[in-house]
Amino acid sequence: MHEPGTQPILLNAHTLGSLRRRTLRRRLDDLAKRLLDVLVSVMGLVLLSPFLLIISWWIKKDAPGPVFYRGRRSGLGGKPFNILKFRTMHESQESYLGPRVTALDDPRVTKAGRWLRETKINELPQLWNVLKGEMSLVGPRPEDPHITATWPEEAKQEVLSVRPGISSPASVLYRNEEAMLQGAKVMDTYLKAILPSKLRLDQLYVRHRSLLLDLDILLWTFLVVMAKGGAATPPEEQLFLGPFTRLVRRYVRWFMIDGVVTLIAIGITGIFWRSFGPLNVGVVNSLGIAFGFAVLYSLVGAALGVNKIEWSRADLADAFDLIPPVMLATVIALFINRVLEDQPMLPVVLIIMAAVLSYVGFVFARFRSRLVRRLVEKWLNTRGSALNAQERVLVIGGGESGQFMTWWLNNGRNEGLFRIVGYVDDDLYKKDTRIRGVNVLGNRQDIPRLVEEYDVGIILFAIHNIPASERNRLLDICHATPARIYIVPDVLANLRQVARVQDNVEMEMAGETLDTKFDLQNWLDSLESKAQDGDLQGLQEQIRQMRDKWQQDFHGVEAEE
Numbered sequence: 001m002h003e004p005g006t007q008p009i010l011l012n013a014h015t016l017g018s019l020r021r022r023t024l025r026r027r028l029d030d031l032a033k034r035l036l037d038v039l040v041s042v043m044g045l046v047l048l049s050p051f052l053l054i055i056s057w058w059i060k061k062d063a064p065g066p067v068f069y070r071g072r073r074s075g076l077g078g079k080p081f082n083i084l085k086f087r088t089m090h091e092s093q094e095s096y097l098g099p100r101v102t103a104l105d106d107p108r109v110t111k112a113g114r115w116l117r118e119t120k121i122n123e124l125p126q127l128w129n130v131l132k133g134e135m136s137l138v139g140p141r142p143e144d145p146h147i148t149a150t151w152p153e154e155a156k157q158e159v160l161s162v163r164p165g166i167s168s169p170a171s172v173l174y175r176n177e178e179a180m181l182q183g184a185k186v187m188d189t190y191l192k193a194i195l196p197s198k199l200r201l202d203q204l205y206v207r208h209r210s211l212l213l214d215l216d217i218l219l220w221t222f223l224v225v226m227a228k229g230g231a232a233t234p235p236e237e238q239l240f241l242g243p244f245t246r247l248v249r250r251y252v253r254w255f256m257i258d259g260v261v262t263l264i265a266i267g268i269t270g271i272f273w274r275s276f277g278p279l280n281v282g283v284v285n286s287l288g289i290a291f292g293f294a295v296l297y298s299l300v301g302a303a304l305g306v307n308k309i310e311w312s313r314a315d316l317a318d319a320f321d322l323i324p325p326v327m328l329a330t331v332i333a334l335f336i337n338r339v340l341e342d343q344p345m346l347p348v349v350l351i352i353m354a355a356v357l358s359y360v361g362f363v364f365a366r367f368r369s370r371l372v373r374r375l376v377e378k379w380l381n382t383r384g385s386a387l388n389a390q391e392r393v394l395v396i397g398g399g400e401s402g403q404f405m406t407w408w409l410n411n412g413r414n415e416g417l418f419r420i421v422g423y424v425d426d427d428l429y430k431k432d433t434r435i436r437g438v439n440v441l442g443n444r445q446d447i448p449r450l451v452e453e454y455d456v457g458i459i460l461f462a463i464h465n466i467p468a469s470e471r472n473r474l475l476d477i478c479h480a481t482p483a484r485i486y487i488v489p490d491v492l493a494n495l496r497q498v499a500r501v502q503d504n505v506e507m508e509m510a511g512e513t514l515d516t517k518f519d520l521q522n523w524l525d526s527l528e529s530k531a532q533d534g535d536l537q538g539l540q541e542q543i544r545q546m547r548d549k550w551q552q553d554f555h556g557v558e559a560e561e
Contacts, residue, residue, distance in 0.1 A: 088113025
């Protein structure tokens with residue numbers, strides 16, 4: 001049993017396996033990224049060399065000075081390096097003493113330099129930085145060391161943990177940054193209005209970086225450079241879920257998995273069928289049939305929106321959404337087998353059996369990790385084995401708050417870290433019941449026995465609808481045990497209160513629109529994200545801020561009247 005106040009290491013085999021897989025994927029992504037950098041930079045420098053020579057000649061002809069500009073930038077780990085660009089400014093003392101960022105009306109820029117900056121051709125020499133390993137094709141844009149010195153320390157460590165890049169999500173969205181920097185206070189505008197947003201985007205890139213994301217950013221970069229005035233600039237959310245990422249995650253990956261599942265289903269069905277009679281199909285035809293059914297299912301599923309489901313977070317009820325695509329694909333397969341072939345290749349019953357078995361395989365493929373984990377847990381519990389690597393949690397209260405905490409601990413980053421042993425609830429109607437997969441083990445008198453029997457290390461107190469005196473007596477029982485006690489905030493009640501305040505404000509406004517109108521759907525999405533990330537403190541803080549905001553807005557409306 002854990003001693004009160006101790007903090008055990010909450011890493012089980014599932015969590016360690018997940019960490020190892022993420023680390024391996026990151027290393028493979030980094031290796032593929034570096035190979036792509038070298039390949040593209042070599043090909044770019046060789047193929048573009050005639051064009052680069054012409055640009056060099058034009059720069060020399062347009063204004064006296066060197067062809068290239070070498071500027072000091074902060075690189076990987078904060079190590080400084082010299083970034084290489086085509087020179088776009090006059091070679092004069094004023095050019096070096098002016099602001100460290102360039103505005104649209106900057107008099108230091110030459111005639112040729114203005115066109116080079118607008119087309120981003122001045123960045124092409126950075127392919128040499130990429131080849132040397134100082135930069136990457138995609139990564140946070142390198143900043144002047146004087147500017148990086150102004151960054152918050154946490155953001156600085158995160159952004160500088162990867163190689164800077166020629167392009168980035170921030171450089172795509174701020175394609176026309178120079179047009180935003182006009183007037184005398186160029187640096188103030190950049191540091192206060194632009195830099196915080198770019199820094200946030202750079203942090204998002206570092207956290208979610210992958211080879212697919214890099215390909216998406218390269219595609220968006222090409223599109224925004226080719227489009228005049230930034231007409232092709234995508235919304236921020238599409239940067240991090242671009243065409244390549246969307247295609248692979250939603251279509252290619254599941255097409256390959258479903259193809260293998262279909263092949264296995266047809267193989268099993270064929271073996272079963274041949275045990276009762278002849279079936280002359282052949283290996284090649286079997287592979288063709290499996291591939292054809294996988295294509296049919298994928299196309300029908302995409303048309304019906306099945307690929308939009310995030311299966312890693314899906315509910316078992318989402319499995320029913322797989323039935324219409326399988327049924328429709330089966331009907332098409334039967335039609336092709338009967339009409340387009342002189343002699344039916346497969347018996348009708350065999351196709352239907354294969355379709356049913358494929359559906360079972362599709363469901364298992366999408367829920368395999370959770371199904372296997374639940375089976376293992378059931379088996380261990382049946383044998384009386386203790387899941388020693390998991391912290392055992394007893395939830396006081398089987399109501400909404402208790403159910404919410406159970407879901408939160410069993411999903412997202414918390415998945416696999418905790419074992420919910422059960423609920424404690426004094427409601428007689430809940431005795432010996434099962435709520436969302438968790439048993440109600442007893443009432444308040446059973447708490448000491450349950451803590452000892454299940455070796456409970458944490459008690460979550462999630463009851464809010466009882467008098468203060470009852471609450472204190474119940475807490476006294478909990479504190480008498482060696483388990484650590486955590487009071488669960490009434491998140492759902494706060495959410496309903498905010499919703500009521502919003503309704504009141506909308507009624508008081510009588511159809512008028514507030515400039516700070518609350519988008520409930522976006523807020524709920526944000527709350528769900530924080531819950532899945534395990535950020536309970538952030539969850540409470542956001543609810544408190546929004547509740548205060550809407551109370552102020554509501555009272556403000558009353559005061560105006």
